[in-house]
Amino acid sequence: xxxxxxxxxxxxxxxxxxxxxxxxxxxxxxxxxxxxxxxxxxxxxxxxxxxxxxxxxxxxxxxxxxxxxxxxxx
Amino acid sequence: xxxxxxxxxxxxxxxxxxxxxxxxxxxxxxxxxxxxxxxxxxxxxxxxxxxxxxxxxxxxxxxxxxxxxxxxxx
Numbered sequence: 001x002x003x004x005x006x007x008x009x010x011x012x013x014x015x016x017x018x019x020x021x022x023x024x025x026x027x028x029x030x031x032x033x034x035x036x037x038x039x040x041x042x043x044x045x046x047x048x049x050x051x052x053x054x055x056x057x058x059x060x061x062x063x064x065x066x067x068x069x070x071x072x073x074x
Numbered sequence: 075x076x077x078x079x080x081x082x083x084x085x086x087x088x089x090x091x092x093x094x095x096x097x098x099x100x101x102x103x104x105x106x107x108x109x110x111x112x113x114x115x116x117x118x119x120x121x122x123x124x125x126x127x128x129x130x131x132x133x134x135x136x137x138x139x140x141x142x143x144x145x146x147x148x
Contacts, residue, residue, distance in 0.1 A: 006129035009142075013128055051127045054087055055080035068083075069143035 011048030013057075016071055018046040020064050035063035085122030087131075090145055092120040094138050109137035 021031050021042075028046070032039040036059055044050045045060075052060075061068040095105050095116075102120070106113040110133055118124045119134075126134075135142040 006132065009132045010128055051129050053125045053127050054084055054131065055125050057128065058080065058083045067146070069146040072141070072143040072146075 006051070007048065010051055013052070013071065014046045014048040016074075017042075017060055017064075020066065020071070021046075024064060026064075031060070031063055035059040080125070081122070084125050087126070087145065088120045088122040090148075091116075091134055091138075094140065094145070095120075098138060100138075105134070105137055109133040 017031075021028070028042045029039050032042045035042070035056075037056060041050070041056070045052050045056070057071060058068055061071050064071075091105075095102070102116045103113050106116045109116070109130075111130060115124070115130070119126050119130070131145060132142055135145050138145075
């Protein structure tokens with residue numbers, strides 16, 4: 001069971017990924033393909049529905065051409 | 075199956091957690107207790123044996139009193 005505090009972290013991360021994806025004019029499909037993860041997973045991550053692993057977080061940062069810490073800093 | 079690239083990311087993260095923990099003179103047990111995760115999990119994370127989730131990464135950063143991005147930046 002993910003506690004409330006974690007839900008905030010997971011939702012904030014999802015919003016950040018969405019913000020960065022849109023700022024680069026990428027569709028969820030384009031981001032998913034270049035990150036090598038399923039399209040459905042990008043949607044669920046952006047909506048804060050799933051708790052991504054470090055390797056998924058890294059795959060997303062690589063696909064966005066950003067250092068991983070940029071996914072956590074505005 | 076975690077690919078090689080991911081293994082590097084996971085190992086680097088583990089080394090970083092270990093480096094930060096030691097710099098704060100914390101034992102694995104103290105870090106685990108304040109992060110609310112099992113001691114065995116801290117050891118396995120530090121050795122790069124498991125692929126931690128975002129909420130575990132956040133729990134570790136909180137326990138180390140650091141913003142989450144500091145776990146990814148030297």
